[in-house]
Amino acid sequence: MNLSSITHSCNTTVVTLRSPYLLFLGEADIDSRAKTAFGLRDWAPERCLGQLRLPACKVTLGLPDMTPAEAAARGGGSLVVGVAPKGGRIAENWIPVLRAAVDAGLDIVSGMHDSLSDVPGLAALAQARGVHLVDVRNPPTGLPTGTGRKRSGKRLLTVGTDCALGKKYTALVIANALRERGIRVDFRATGQTGIMIVGSGLPMDAVVADFSAGAAEVLSPDADADHWDIVEGQGSLFHPAYAGVTLGLLHGSQPDAIVLCHDPAITRIKSLPDFPTPSLEVAAQAYLQAGALTNPDIRLVGVSLITEKMDEATRRRTLADAEQRLGVPAFDPLKTPLQPLIDRMLAA
Amino acid sequence: MNLSSITHSCNTTVVTLRSPYLLFLGEADIDSRAKTAFGLRDWAPERCLGQLRLPACKVTLGLPDMTPAEAAARGGGSLVVGVAPKGGRIAENWIPVLRAAVDAGLDIVSGMHDSLSDVPGLAALAQARGVHLVDVRNPPTGLPTGTGRKRSGKRLLTVGTDCALGKKYTALVIANALRERGIRVDFRATGQTGIMIVGSGLPMDAVVADFSAGAAEVLSPDADADHWDIVEGQGSLFHPAYAGVTLGLLHGSQPDAIVLCHDPAITRIKSLPDFPTPSLEVAAQAYLQAGALTNPDIRLVGVSLITEKMDEATRRRTLADAEQRLGVPAFDPLKTPLQPLIDRMLAA
Numbered sequence: 001m002n003l004s005s006i007t008h009s010c011n012t013t014v015v016t017l018r019s020p021y022l023l024f025l026g027e028a029d030i031d032s033r034a035k036t037a038f039g040l041r042d043w044a045p046e047r048c049l050g051q052l053r054l055p056a057c058k059v060t061l062g063l064p065d066m067t068p069a070e071a072a073a074r075g076g077g078s079l080v081v082g083v084a085p086k087g088g089r090i091a092e093n094w095i096p097v098l099r100a101a102v103d104a105g106l107d108i109v110s111g112m113h114d115s116l117s118d119v120p121g122l123a124a125l126a127q128a129r130g131v132h133l134v135d136v137r138n139p140p141t142g143l144p145t146g147t148g149r150k151r152s153g154k155r156l157l158t159v160g161t162d163c164a165l166g167k168k169y170t171a172l173v174i175a176n177a178l179r180e181r182g183i184r185v186d187f188r189a190t191g192q193t194g195i196m197i198v199g200s201g202l203p204m205d206a207v208v209a210d211f212s213a214g215a216a217e218v219l220s221p222d223a224d225a226d227h228w229d230i231v232e233g234q235g236s237l238f239h240p241a242y243a244g245v246t247l248g249l250l251h252g253s254q255p256d257a258i259v260l261c262h263d264p265a266i267t268r269i270k271s272l273p274d275f276p277t278p279s280l281e282v283a284a285q286a287y288l289q290a291g292a293l294t295n296p297d298i299r300l301v302g303v304s305l306i307t308e309k310m311d312e313a314t315r316r317r318t319l320a321d322a323e324q325r326l327g328v329p330a331f332d333p334l335k336t337p338l339q340p341l342i343d344r345m346l347a348a
Numbered sequence: 349m350n351l352s353s354i355t356h357s358c359n360t361t362v363v364t365l366r367s368p369y370l371l372f373l374g375e376a377d378i379d380s381r382a383k384t385a386f387g388l389r390d391w392a393p394e395r396c397l398g399q400l401r402l403p404a405c406k407v408t409l410g411l412p413d414m415t416p417a418e419a420a421a422r423g424g425g426s427l428v429v430g431v432a433p434k435g436g437r438i439a440e441n442w443i444p445v446l447r448a449a450v451d452a453g454l455d456i457v458s459g460m461h462d463s464l465s466d467v468p469g470l471a472a473l474a475q476a477r478g479v480h481l482v483d484v485r486n487p488p489t490g491l492p493t494g495t496g497r498k499r500s501g502k503r504l505l506t507v508g509t510d511c512a513l514g515k516k517y518t519a520l521v522i523a524n525a526l527r528e529r530g531i532r533v534d535f536r537a538t539g540q541t542g543i544m545i546v547g548s549g550l551p552m553d554a555v556v557a558d559f560s561a562g563a564a565e566v567l568s569p570d571a572d573a574d575h576w577d578i579v580e581g582q583g584s585l586f587h588p589a590y591a592g593v594t595l596g597l598l599h600g601s602q603p604d605a606i607v608l609c610h611d612p613a614i615t616r617i618k619s620l621p622d623f624p625t626p627s628l629e630v631a632a633q634a635y636l637q638a639g640a641l642t643n644p645d646i647r648l649v650g651v652s653l654i655t656e657k658m659d660e661a662t663r664r665r666t667l668a669d670a671e672q673r674l675g676v677p678a679f680d681p682l683k684t685p686l687q688p689l690i691d692r693m694l695a696a
Contacts, residue, residue, distance in 0.1 A: 148588030148620050209560045210553040212592040240496030240642050244560040244596030251588050272496050275641075293623075294588050 013140060013218050016200040018077030018107050018132075020049040022068060026083040026094060027056040034059050036111065036193060037082025043172060044197045049076050054093065068097070068104035078107040078134070080196060090114045098122055107132040111192035136192045139207045139215065146213030146252050148294050153223030156345065157255035158233040158304070159287045161277045162269050163242060165261040166333060167233035168194050170304040173333040174259070175230040177342050188219050188231040190249060204234045204249050205242070212245060216252025228345075231255065237286050238278050239269055247290060254294040257345055260284050260326075263306040264318055280326055302341040303330040361488060361566050364548040366425030366455050366480075368397040370416060374431040374442060375404040382407050384459065384541060385430025391520060392545045397424050400445065416445070416452035426455040426482070428544060438462045446470055455480040459540040484540045487555045487563065494561030494600050496642050501571030504693065505603035506581040506652070507635045509625045510617050511590060513609040514681060515581035516542050518652040521681040522607070523578040525690050536567050536579040538597060552582045552597050553590070560593060564600025576693075579603065585634050586626050587617055595638060602642040605693055608632050608674075611654040612666050628673055650689040651678040 021040065028034040041048050041061045050066040053059070068079060079101035085091060090098075090112055098116070101108055102125045110116050116133035117123040126133050156174065158167040168191065175187040187194070189201025207215045220229040231253045235242030260283055269275040278286070284300050291298040303322045307315040315335065322330035329340035369388065376382040389396050389409045398414040401407070416427060427449035433439060438446075438460055446464070449456055450473045458464050464481035465471040474481050504522065506515040516539065523535040535542070537549025555563045568577040579601045583590030608631055617623040626634070632648050639646040651670045655663040663683065670678035677688035 146589030148623055205556075205558040207557050208553075209555055209557045209593040209596060210590065212557045213589050238641060240599050241494030241561050242558065243599055243638075243641070244592040244594075245557040246592075247595045248557060248592030251591055275496055290591075293586065293591070 013143075014200050014202050015134065015136060015140060015195055017109055017134060017196065019047040019199050020076055021047050021078050021080040021109070021196075022049055022066065022071035022076050022101070022106065023051045023061060023063065023080055023082040024094075024097065025051055025053045025057050025059055025061070026081075026085060026091065027054045028059040028083045028085075029056075031059055033085065034061075034083045036084065036196065037061055037080075039193055040080065040082060040196055047197075047199065049074060052079070052097065054097070068101040068106055072104040072106055076106055078109045081108070081110040081112060084112075088113045090116075090119060095119060095122075099125060102126050102129050102131055105129060105131060107134060109134045109136060109196065111136045111196070113137075136195050137203055137206050139203055143207060143211040143218060144214040145211055146217055148251070148254075149217075150254065150295075151217070151220070151222045152225060153220075153227045153229060154225075154257075155220055155229045155231060155253055155255045156257040156259065156301070157231045157250060157253045158259050158261055159246070159250070159283075160233060160236045160261040161238060161280070161283045162236050162263070162266060163239055164270065165263050165266070166304055166306055167261045170259060170261050170333045171230045171232045172197070173338060174341070177338040178228055178230070181342060183228060183346070184224065184226065185228045185230060188229050190219070190232045190234050194232045201232075205245050209244060209248070212248025213252035216249045220253060233261070237290065238275070238283065240272060240275060250287065250291050251294045255291060255298055256295060257299060257301040258287055258291065259302045259304050259341070260287065260300060261304040262322075265306070265309070280322060284326055300326060300328050301344045302328050305330055305332050307332040307335055361491075362548050362550050363482065363484060363488060363543055365457055365482060365544065367395040367547050368424055369395050369426050369428040369457070370397055370414060370419035370424050370449070370454065371399045371409060371411065371428055371430040372442075372445065373399055373401045373405050373407055373409070374429075374433060374439065375402045376407040376431045376433075377404075379407055381433065382409075382431045384432065384544065385409055385428075387541050388428065388430060388544055395545075395547065397422060400427070402441065402445070416449040416454055420452040420454055424454055426457045429456070429458040429460060432460075436461045438464075438467060443467060443470075447473060450474050450477050450479055453477060453479060455482060457482045457484060457544065459484045459544070461485075484543050485551055485554050487551055491555060491559040491566060492562040493559055494565055494596075496599070496602075497565075498602065498643075499565070499568070499570045500573060501568075501575045501577060502605070503568055503577045503579060503601055503603045504605040504607065504649070505579045505598060505601045506607050506609055507594070507598070507631075508581060508584045508609040509586060509628070509631045510584050510611070510614060511587055512618065513611050513614075514652055514654055515609045518607060518609050518681045519578045519580045520545070521686060522689070525686040526576055526578070529690060531576060531694070532572065532574065533576045533578060536577050538567070538580045538582050542580045549580075553593055557592060557596070560596025561600035564597045568601060581609070585638065586623070586631065588620060588623060598635065598639050599642045603639060603646055604643060605647060605649040606635055606639065607650045607652050607689070608635065608648060609652040610670075613654070613657070628670060632674055648674060648676050649692045650676050653678055653680055655680040655683055
């Protein structure tokens with residue numbers, strides 16, 4: 001057992017993963033079924049050691065194929081289930097692979113609906129081998145309720161007019177840009193994919209409601225005055241199902257800065273089209289008002305827009321319009337420079 | 349097994365309890381340790397069959413003392429743990445009583461931190477006897493996420509400027525007043541004590557955050573157009589720890605009417621005195637704004653104030669001030685008539 005594994009087993013407050021990863025693709029037949037694996041390859045290449053494919057697999061990440069034993073010999077930390085098969089279940093023919101990974105001394109990391117500990121015999125084998133079965137969906141036990149106590153250090157939270165509007169990737173890109181400027185920064189993951197990308201975090205949507213804000217407080221602890229935590233947002237204050245999660249995360253994160261994420265092509269909540277999405281102005285105002293409860297100095301510092309399918313002229317016009325309406329820099333995290341946003345963040 | 353027990357075992361969506369209750373007081377030495385039992389006696393006398401006290405108990409509810417077997421012989425449905433001992437644990441010397449209750453065919457209902465199924469042998473005994481161990485803290489499994497779909501029937505939700513301001517008792521009193529007027533009404537319990545008082549409900553604070561609004565939707569299903577659900581509020585939008593729970597409940601309940609509960613003696617959040625409570629105006633505005641997401645017709649119909657310790661002149665002045673500021677009837681649910689509120693509710 002190496003040091004990172006000991007750190008893992010001692011950490012009772014956030015989910016912590018042991019890297020590098022061997023990415024398991026199962027029998028994925030199309031790339032979209034292995035979205036998690038592709039996301040890890042693209043956003044955390046330094047954590048990805050290789051791929052493991054069953055014979056029927058038709059997908060490749062372009063990483064070296066290796067067995068669990070080979071991965072362990074090269075310093076691998078975890079076998080990560082990077083595929084979401086139809087039905088979301090752990091397949092019968094995966095079990096030999098999972099057992100081989102445990103035998104080789106790898107942790108197993110899964111975001112599947114089925115729990116790894118429900119695979120017959122796997123938990124006992126893992127215990128005997130001294131490795132961990134990590135269901136990323138499960139938050140740690142013993143989370144506290146919120147206190148609202150002001151913590152040291154700076155925090156930014158990404159928020160949205162709907163779910164699935166780039167809150168995770170916006171936060172990752174901002175964290176990277178700050179790092180390149182020499183600013184000390186941590187990306188704080190709040191969902192499964194984010195946790196796998198950075199190797200630690202808390203699955204906020206799976207926390208019991210009474211502990212939402214407390215979990216967010218644990219996730220971004222006291223830090224040096226010039227340190228930034230970039231917190232991955234979840235849900236939306238305007239989503240009839242998930243606004244409670246969003247509010248708990250907002251209150252517990254007590255952000256100094258928020259970035260509003262939006263898709264100009266969307267006018268209705270994607271999963272509930274009876275509900276309109278709010279205007280940028282209404283959304284910004286609602287987040288600032290709610291966030292002021294735990295941080296009266298909260299401010300909007302930027303707008304993150306999805307402009308992928310626009311031609312260049314439309315993109316420029318769309319960003320300019322958002323800037324003019326909200327008075328802060330607008331950007332597409334995958335298409336345009338972040339410098340104006342970062343300048344605005346640091347100019348507090 | 350009688351019909352109510354069968355109903356219980358088939359109901360997978362809300363917690364349902366079998367009455368009447370035998371109230372277990374353990375070794376309570378002062379009334380406040382048996383608060384739950386006193387609450388049940390006062391608010392649900394028709395559900396309370398008797399009391400069971402250990403020899404060292406110094407408290408009485410004034411109900412007949414009886415053994416589990418005697419309670420069962422008189423039609424008893426459940427032994428309800430009505431005492432909260434120091435530390436909140438199930439004591440060693442309770443176990444014979446719990447076993448005797450199961451033996452007699454009673455369900456056991458507990459809101460303790462320890463789970464009843466962790467008492468050695470009790471779960472197996474209950475299964476053999478065909479009775480239920482009900483930890484009221486535990487929500488049912490399989491709750492859905494919210495849909496925001498507009499449901500038929502009318503709903504009122506009690507909300508507050510802080511936690512523990514009479515939201516439960518206000519809702520109970522309103523439900524009783526409507527019933528007396530011949531209106532069809534259900535009290536919808538969202539916390540342990542409320543669930544025990546009416547025999548069913550959902551412990552909202554224990555639901556996983558992603559399912560908060562969905563749970564609230566399940567709790568108050570479609571009903572006849574003139575039927576009222578009176579939903580017990582939880583937490584406060586202004587509490588840094590619990591606002592997420594409150595918002596999920598508000599969105600899922602989609603109330604037509606809210607009653608704002610407040611204690612004029614309180615100016616700081618009780619458990620977090622660094623945080624001020626909002627003014628009545630600010631609080632009403634925030635609840636109406638947030639609630640409009642799932643019910644644009646939401647309106648404030650009354651203000652419920654705690655005036656217990658005021659003299660009559662101060663009470664009258666305080667209620668008049670609140671009425672004048674918010675333009676709706678103000679009342680103390682334990683001290684003043686509800687008629688103006690009920691008139692306002694029904695005058696939609």
